[in-house]
Amino acid sequence: MANQVDEDDVDADYLFPIIHQETAHILEEAAQEEQELQHYLPSIDSTVVIRQLPSQGLSFKIWAAANTLVALLEQYHQHPNNSPLSSVFNCHNNPFSILELGSGTGLVGIAAAAILRAKVTITDLPNVLPNLSFNAMANSATLVLNGGNVDVSSLRWGEVDDMESIGKDFNMILGSDVVYHDNLYEPLLKTLQFFLGGKSNTVFVMAHLRRWKKESAFFKKARKLFQIQVLHSDSPLPGARVGVVVYSFSRKGANAEVVTNGTISSV
Numbered sequence: 348m349a350n351q352v353d354e355d356d357v358d359a360d361y362l363f364p365i366i367h368q369e370t371a372h373i374l375e376e377a378a379q380e381e382q383e384l385q386h387y388l389p390s391i392d393s394t395v396v397i398r399q400l401p402s403q404g405l406s407f408k409i410w411a412a413a414n415t416l417v418a419l420l421e422q423y424h425q426h427p428n429n430s431p432l433s434s435v436f437n438c439h440n441n442p443f444s445i446l447e448l449g450s451g452t453g454l455v456g457i458a459a460a461a462i463l464r465a466k467v468t469i470t471d472l473p474n475v476l477p478n479l480s481f482n483a484m485a486n487s488a489t490l491v492l493n494g495g496n497v498d499v500s501s502l503r504w505g506e507v508d509d510m511e512s513i514g515k516d517f518n519m520i521l522g523s524d525v526v527y528h529d530n531l532y533e534p535l536l537k538t539l540q541f542f543l544g545g546k547s548n549t550v551f552v553m554a555h556l557r558r559w560k561k562e563s564a565f566f567k568k569a570r571k572l573f574q575i576q577v578l579h580s581d582s583p584l585p586g587a588r589v590g591v592v593v594y595s596f597s598r599k600g601a602n603a604e605v606v607t608n609g610t611i612s613s614v
């Protein structure tokens with residue numbers, strides 16, 4: 348079946364070079380205190396400005412999966428009926444109400460709000476919020492110009508109080524590079540169960556770059572809870588066998604199938 352991915356097929360030997368390259372890159376970046384990235388969005392002829400603070404940890408830099416998700420949002424905006432996101436996004440009426448999990452710098456959520464003219468709540472751990480709020484504020488004029496809106500909230504995965512105070516009023520959940528530490532698999536799945544348990548057609552769209560073989564455990568558990576489909580796969584990164592893959596997660600039975608580039612794909 349086209350686009351079918353068996354998570355167990357990915358050989359860990361081919362993943363380690365990515366780790367080494369990324370580790371070297373992170374160490375290089377850590378030496379630099381603050382970076383301002385200008386991310387141009389051709390589809391709306393606007394630029395999103397993102398402050399990265401690499402020396403403060405992994406939540407303060409943009410990860411590869413974030414760039415893939417932004418590129419797909421742009422593609423969707425330009426070709427709403429012929430993009431990898433069409434099948435899941437076209438089930439909803441505008442305006443989209445979006446929740447982003449583990450936003451980090453906020454690039455994905457801020458770009459989504461501007462591109463889709465959406466109301467987006469970007470979230471992360473409490474210590475990440477000052478930089479997230481800084482980036483939301485830095486783009487407020489661009490957001491107003493494009494008809495988007497961004498709110499910033501603390502959302503610790505698995506924390507019922509956090510989830511309940513945010514509520515379930517979203518038709519789309521986004522996440523990029525949120526599967527990495529194995530102790531976060533359960534809290535993330537619990538969070539997804541909460542938010543995908545609201546509106547029946549709420550979908551989680553996740554961009555993921557696989558680094559560790561142990562991530563199979565996350566997908567095995569997730570497949571028991573949700574219907575998971577592959578929407579898009581990037582070409583492998585240089586020197587690696589894997590690239591960023593974009594999945595949709597929906598409540599079991601909510602969507603019968605997803606059509607990607609004319610073929611039905613599933614995980």
Ligand SMILES: C[S@@+](CC[C@H](N)C(=O)[O-])C[C@H]1O[C@@H](n2cnc3c(N)ncnc32)[C@H](O)[C@@H]1O
Pocket residue numbers: 405406407408409410411412413448449450451452470471472475502503504522523524525527531534
């Ligand atoms: C690898 S970073 C990805 C950041 C961003 N989504 C991107 O792609 O650039 C993972 C993000 O998940 C957040 N995160 C980790 N554990 C979390 C938790 N328990 N609750 C909420 N967010 C968490 C981190 O703070 C970090 O921002």
